[in-house]
Amino acid sequence: MAIQVQGTQFHLKGKHVSYIFSLYKERFLTHIYWGKRFESDCDLSYFPDEFIYSRANAVHVRLDETNHMFMSDLQLEFSVFGGGDYRLPTFHARYADGSTVSEFTYEGYRIMDGKPQLKGLPSTYDEGDAQTLEITFRDSRTGIRAVLLYTIFEEYDVITRSIRYENCGTERADILSAQSTTVDFYGQDYKMLTLEGDWLRERSMEWRKVGHNTMTVESRRGMSSHMCNPFIALAETNATENGGDVYGFSLVYSGNFAASAEGNSCGGTRVTMGINPFNFEYPLSPGEQFQTPEVVMVYSDTGLNGMSNRYHRIYRERLCKGIYRDAERPMLINNWEGTGTHFTKEKLAEIARGGKALGLELFVLDDGWFGKRNIAGSLGDWYVNRDLLPDGLEGIANETKALDMKFGLWIEPEMISPESELYRAHPDWCIHAEGRNRTLCRDQLVLDLTRAEVRDYVVDVICKVIRSADISYIKWDCNRNITETASMRQTHDFVMGLYDILDRITGAFPEILFEGCSGGGGRFDPGMLYYMPQTWTSDDTNPIRRLKIQHGTSVVYPPVTMTAHVGKIDVGKEGYNHFLNTCAMVAMAGNFGYEMDLSLLSEDELEQAREYVEMYREIRPTVQFGAFYRIESPFEGRFVSWEFVDDTRAVLFVYQTEKESNGAERKIKLSGLDPNANYRCRDRVYSGEALMKVGLRVPLQRYEYFADCYVMEKLEG
Numbered sequence: 001m002a003i004q005v006q007g008t009q010f011h012l013k014g015k016h017v018s019y020i021f022s023l024y025k026e027r028f029l030t031h032i033y034w035g036k037r038f039e040s041d042c043d044l045s046y047f048p049d050e051f052i053y054s055r056a057n058a059v060h061v062r063l064d065e066t067n068h069m070f071m072s073d074l075q076l077e078f079s080v081f082g083g084g085d086y087r088l089p090t091f092h093a094r095y096a097d098g099s100t101v102s103e104f105t106y107e108g109y110r111i112m113d114g115k116p117q118l119k120g121l122p123s124t125y126d127e128g129d130a131q132t133l134e135i136t137f138r139d140s141r142t143g144i145r146a147v148l149l150y151t152i153f154e155e156y157d158v159i160t161r162s163i164r165y166e167n168c169g170t171e172r173a174d175i176l177s178a179q180s181t182t183v184d185f186y187g188q189d190y191k192m193l194t195l196e197g198d199w200l201r202e203r204s205m206e207w208r209k210v211g212h213n214t215m216t217v218e219s220r221r222g223m224s225s226h227m228c229n230p231f232i233a234l235a236e237t238n239a240t241e242n243g244g245d246v247y248g249f250s251l252v253y254s255g256n257f258a259a260s261a262e263g264n265s266c267g268g269t270r271v272t273m274g275i276n277p278f279n280f281e282y283p284l285s286p287g288e289q290f291q292t293p294e295v296v297m298v299y300s301d302t303g304l305n306g307m308s309n310r311y312h313r314i315y316r317e318r319l320c321k322g323i324y325r326d327a328e329r330p331m332l333i334n335n336w337e338g339t340g341t342h343f344t345k346e347k348l349a350e351i352a353r354g355g356k357a358l359g360l361e362l363f364v365l366d367d368g369w370f371g372k373r374n375i376a377g378s379l380g381d382w383y384v385n386r387d388l389l390p391d392g393l394e395g396i397a398n399e400t401k402a403l404d405m406k407f408g409l410w411i412e413p414e415m416i417s418p419e420s421e422l423y424r425a426h427p428d429w430c431i432h433a434e435g436r437n438r439t440l441c442r443d444q445l446v447l448d449l450t451r452a453e454v455r456d457y458v459v460d461v462i463c464k465v466i467r468s469a470d471i472s473y474i475k476w477d478c479n480r481n482i483t484e485t486a487s488m489r490q491t492h493d494f495v496m497g498l499y500d501i502l503d504r505i506t507g508a509f510p511e512i513l514f515e516g517c518s519g520g521g522g523r524f525d526p527g528m529l530y531y532m533p534q535t536w537t538s539d540d541t542n543p544i545r546r547l548k549i550q551h552g553t554s555v556v557y558p559p560v561t562m563t564a565h566v567g568k569i570d571v572g573k574e575g576y577n578h579f580l581n582t583c584a585m586v587a588m589a590g591n592f593g594y595e596m597d598l599s600l601l602s603e604d605e606l607e608q609a610r611e612y613v614e615m616y617r618e619i620r621p622t623v624q625f626g627a628f629y630r631i632e633s634p635f636e637g638r639f640v641s642w643e644f645v646d647d648t649r650a651v652l653f654v655y656q657t658e659k660e661s662n663g664a665e666r667k668i669k670l671s672g673l674d675p676n677a678n679y680r681c682r683d684r685v686y687s688g689e690a691l692m693k694v695g696l697r698v699p700l701q702r703y704e705y706f707a708d709c710y711v712m713e714k715l716e717g
């Protein structure tokens with residue numbers, strides 16, 4: 001049993017991890033332990049008592065059943081406003097009488113095999129390999145029920161948490177904050193990792209020390225955003241990539257989120273994560289339910305990389321779904337960086353032919369094919385521009401197919417341009433606040449997906465487009481955030497509306513590979529990965545800057561989910577072949593493709609570009625489905641190295657981002673190899689043990705920047 005109940009103690013037991021909490025004084029759910037697996041079944045429910053009485057003793061206060069002033073000393077799993085806990089609550093609501101005080105009492109628990117689906121929300125799913133614990137609390141005065149859901153994936157060492165609120169009373173309550181998780185850590189010897197940035201520099205790693213303060217990362221943009229990812233990790237102060245305790249929190253949600261680490265005066269640290277309470281108020285009428293999104297929680301005692309490995313596995317195998325979950329992803333050529341929206345039918349055909357000559361498998365027609373689109377306008381008018389493509393999408397899809405390539409298409413379904421037939425017919429279909437300016441961004445507005453008729457229109461029109469030609473891949477873009485909302489529930493309802501159309505559209509075409517995109521990587525989050533198993537990582541295809549973007553992204557997201565293309569930068573410039581090598585080596589460490597007008601490449605460069613395609617084809621299974629190790633970080637110096645490893649080989653990418661004059665020798669120690677096996681690399685045979693203990697010697701280069709790839713094939717016997 002992965003879930004054990006002993007008296008008042010609940011124990012979630014993974015293969016290597018334990019998460020233990022108990023019911024204190026029959027009322028408070030107190031956190032006890034999260035860390036390396038407990039082998040014995042010892043009872044730890046004495047722990048909160050010991051802790052609270054030692055604190056009370058220190059300040060000479062008598063503590064009894066009626067004195068709850070010391071709630072802030074308790075390490076809680078669920079906390080509400082009122083009763084003496086002054087830290088950020090899990091739940092905060094305003095009731096019919098205007099009061100915002102809650103008093104929840106314990107009702108009971110039940111254990112289920114498997115994992116229930118969260119209504120309307122994306123989440124991890126089980127394949128008979130999870131168990132779920134439901135714990136119910138009830139606010140006696142209002143009848144609101146809080147159902148805490150804990151799932152343990154034993155084999156994956158992953159715990160998920162969410163809460164369902166049910167109004168079983170007779171009066172409406174307005175939810176002011178409904179967090180998905182609260183975990184109170186004993187101690188403050190932690191640093192917090194967040195992934196922050198902006199357009200063209202997404203998911204930069206930032207560390208901050210936990211102290212007597214509240215550190216919050218959040219999005220208020222209606223979408224998870226370029227600026228901050230719905231993820232935080234708390235790591236022991238001395239934890240590193242490969243050692244020490246690290247605790248990850250990743251929210252399966254694509255809208256406004258908040259995650260906080262709050263150090264309090266009692267020496268503890270509270271982590272809360274969920275929908276951002278900012279500009280949020282949600283009415284819950286009698287009989288209604290509110291389900292919070294899920295937080296995926298990972299503990300690692302082998303540092304940050306150990307945490308990433310666990311996220312990669314669960315997200316690859318129990319979040320991403322459909323036929324592409326386990327299938328190698330096609331190498332593509334996309335016309336965007338080569339042509340923008342200024343293309344002709346002939347130019348597109350030439351790019352597709354060029355891609356075929358390189359050995360690429362899929363041609364993607366990006367923005368500009370519909371309505372009267374010319375960089376701005378027409379979003380919402382999803383019919384093909386026959387002036388540009390007289391034979392329609394079918395024509396270009398058939399031409400691509402004749403090359404024995406698959407055809408893919410760009411769409412941006414959530415948007416509406418004021419310059420569109422759709423807007424002229426339905427000016428009220430965008431998100432707007434009556435009587436206020438409608439702020440434009442990229443000349444577009446956001447469709448009000450909270451309205452059923454708008455959702456039905458989008459599903460209908462997009463399904464028609466997809467059915468109009470032989471389409472194998474869809475790139476789903478979203479190029480702006482939400483500005484003026486009409487109510488405080490609208491941003492959350494928009495996200496729910498988005499999930500509804502994603503569910504219907506992706507569900508209607510299970511054979512199509514969907515890729516998420518949001519002005520680059522502005523919505524690279526687990527919520528989107530549930531519907532679309534890969535995401536365009538960033539609009540910045542400069543390989544040196546991409547190193548940081550891909551490194552930061554890999555903290556949570558598996559490399560197969562990160563699309564990475566060789567872009568058009570510097571094509572035609574002197575010395576391009578050297579730059580091309582670096583571009584390709586960075587892109588090959590993700591989900592690989594090209595994005596340029598290949599006619600600008602010389603014969604030699606084309607040959608070089610073709611060789612990268614062949615090379616990626618060889619290493620693709622390892623890069624896309626192997627374990628990933630960050631060895632040297634672009635955030636720490638000018639050397640970067642990444643390793644991918646599976647049962648057949650290891651692939652090591654090494655990068656140098658500055659010139660090294662007369663520097664020291666570089667030895668890179670690999671991870672995850674079979675110590676008893678031999679590996680062949682560039683006509684030399686190394687033992688796995690030696691590669692891990694002594695390392696692989698990588699020569700320094702005299703170039704301003706440099707990249708290389710070492711493939712180590714595992715030898716039989």
Ligand code: DGJ
Nearest residue numbers: 336366367517519520539
């Ligand atoms: C932003 C995306 O990130 C680009 O790749 C491209 O698809 C453009 N949008 C098209 O408008």
